Amino acid sequence: MSQRFIDFLRAIPVNATISSIGLNSYEEGLIQGHLKILNTKTRDFWSYVGAGDDADLVITRKPVSTSGEAKVAILAEDGFRKAKNNLYYLGESLRIFSLLELLLDIEHDTSEDPLFSSSSITTCAASSIHDFCAALPTSERFEILVNNQPCCQVLFDQGEWKAASHQTKTDVISQLSNGHIRFNEQPSDIGLAATLTVKELLWELGAKHSTNRLSQTHQYRISSWPLFGTWYSAPYMARLSALYSKRFASIDDGVRFSGASPAQVQAFLSACHLCDLGLQKRPVLEPSDKDQLARPEPQTLTKGLLHGLRKKLGMAFSHD
Numbered sequence: 001m002s003q004r005f006i007d008f009l010r011a012i013p014v015n016a017t018i019s020s021i022g023l024n025s026y027e028e029g030l031i032q033g034h035l036k037i038l039n040t041k042t043r044d045f046w047s048y049v050g051a052g053d054d055a056d057l058v059i060t061r062k063p064v065s066t067s068g069e070a071k072v073a074i075l076a077e078d079g080f081r082k083a084k085n086n087l088y089y090l091g092e093s094l095r096i097f098s099l100l101e102l103l104l105d106i107e108h109d110t111s112e113d114p115l116f117s118s119s120s121i122t123t124c125a126a127s128s129i130h131d132f133c134a135a136l137p138t139s140e141r142f143e144i145l146v147n148n149q150p151c152c153q154v155l156f157d158q159g160e161w162k163a164a165s166h167q168t169k170t171d172v173i174s175q176l177s178n179g180h181i182r183f184n185e186q187p188s189d190i191g192l193a194a195t196l197t198v199k200e201l202l203w204e205l206g207a208k209h210s211t212n213r214l215s216q217t218h219q220y221r222i223s224s225w226p227l228f229g230t231w232y233s234a235p236y237m238a239r240l241s242a243l244y245s246k247r248f249a250s251i252d253d254g255v256r257f258s259g260a261s262p263a264q265v266q267a268f269l270s271a272c273h274l275c276d277l278g279l280q281k282r283p284v285l286e287p288s289d290k291d292q293l294a295r296p297e298p299q300t301l302t303k304g305l306l307h308g309l310r311k312k313l314g315m316a317f318s319h320d
Contacts, residue, residue, distance in 0.1 A: 016044045016106075019055035021064055023075075027094060031059065034096045041100060041135035043107050057106065059090065073102055080105075081182060097142065097185030104131045122177045122209040126202050126274050129154075129176075132183060133161045133198055143187035146179040153187055155194055162194035169196055176201065177209040197230075199275045204232040206271030214266045215281070219248035223278025226271070236260035240268050248282060 018035075020028060032048045039045055049055055053064065057071045066072060071086050079091040080101040088105070091098045108131065129144065136142065138156035144163075145151060152165035152172050165172050203226060214220070222244045226237065239258035243249050249257075254265035273279040 014044050016046050016057070017049045017055040018046055018057045018059060019049050019052045021051065021053060021058060021060040022062065023051075023059065027075075030094050031099070034094075034099050037096065038100055038103060038135075042103050044103075046103060057102075063087075071106055079182060079184065085109075095185060097136075097140075097183065100135055101128075101132065101183060104128075104135060122205055123212050123270060123274075125176050125179075125181045126205045126210075128181060129198065130202060130274055130276075140185070141187065143184040144176070145182050145184055146175040148182070149175075150184075150187075151175050151181075152196075153190055153192075153194070154198060157194050161198040163196040163198055163201060164190060164192040164194040165196070166190065166192065169201075172196070173201060173204050173209075177205055199227075200231050202274040203271050206274045207232055207234075207237070207267050210267045210270040211263070212266055212270045214251060214269060216251055217284055218281045219250050219253075219284055220244055220269050221248045221278075221280050222269075222272045223280075226275065226277065234264075236264060237268060240265065244269070244272075248280075250284060 018031065020031065023031075028048070028050070035046050035048060046057075053066045053070065055070060057073060058064065058066055059073045059075065061075050063074060064072060069086070071088065073088040073090040075090055075092055075094060077089040077091060079089075079095070080098040081089040082105060083089060088102055090102055105128070108127065132142070133154065141153060141155035143150060143153045152163040152167070154161055154163050156162075163172070167175075222241070225241045225245060226233070228237065228241075236258040240254055240260065243254060243257045251262055251265050254260065254268075255262055258265070260268070269279060
C-alpha cells in the first residue's frame with residue numbers, strides 16, 4: 001500500500017460514537033444539542049448513542065472500566081484536562097467549549113499526523129491553540145491558561161485571531177513554550193487591546209522552540225512565505241522560504257541551501273505548518289535516468305533560487 005494512499009485514508013472523516021453512564025436526561029440532551037453545533041467544527045461526525053459503554057467515547061460522572069479502546073471523560077474539575085491516553089476530565093457543567101476541546105484532542109491523537117514523527121510540549125500547545133481557533137466561532141473569546149495560571153486572552157478582531165495580555169510578548173511565548181495549557185471559555189474581560197496576532201505567537205513558538213523531528217525520507221514544500229515584516233525572522237529563513245516555496249525539497253536540501261542546522265530547518269517547517277502556509281510532504285522519489293538528465297546542475301539551481309529570492313525581497317538586478 002502506497003504512503004500516499006495511507007495518508008489519504010488518515011484524512012477521511014469517520015463516524016464516531018459517544019455514550020454515557022450515570023447522566024440524567026437533561027445532561028444527555030445537552031450532549032446531543034452540543035453535537036449539532038460541534039459537528040460543523042470537527043473532522044469526524046460524532047453521534048450520541050445513549051447510555052452504556054459501547055462507544056468510542058464514554059462520558060461519566062465517576063471512573064469506569066470500559067472494553068476495548070474507548071476513551072473515558074469524567075464530569076469533574078473546572079474544565080477540560082487530559083489525564084492520560086484514554087482518560088479525560090470534562091468539567092462538571094458539560095460546557096460546549098470543553099466538549100470541543102475533548103473531541104479535537106481525540107481526533108488529533110487518532111489522526112497520526114504524518115508530518116511529524118514526534119511532538120514537543122511546545123508544538124502540542126501550539127497545535128491546540130491553532131485547532132481551537134480554527135473550530136471556534138469568531139464571535140467568541142477565550143483565555144489561555146498555562147499551568148492553571150492566566151497567560152493571555154484571545155479574540156477575533158479585524159479578520160484574525162489576536163491575543164491580549166498584561167505580559168510582554170517574550171513572556172507570553174516563554175510561558176507557552178514551557179507549560180501545559182488549557183482553555184477557559186468564559187473569561188472576564190481584562191480591558192486590554194489585543195495587539196499580538198495568534199499566528200505571530202504560533203510562528204515564534206514553532207520557529208524558535210519546536211523540537212519536532214520530520215522524516216528524512218520525505219520532501220517538503222510550502223505555498224506561502226512567512227510574514228517576515230511582522231513575524232520573528234532569522235537570516236537563514238529567507239533562503240528556506242525561497243527553496244521550499246519553489247519546489248519540493250528534503251531536510252538535507254534545506255541545510256545545504258541555507259546553511260542552517262537540521263534542527264533549524266525542521267523548526268522552520270514546523271512553524272509553517274502551524275501558521276497554515278500550505279506545508280505539503282511527499283516521499284523522496286527515486287530519479288529515473290530521464291529525470292537525472294533533466295535535472296539542473298546544483299550551481300544552476302542555486303543561482304535560480306537566489307534570483308527568485310532577490311525578486312521576492314525587491315533586490316533583483318539586471319545581471320547576476
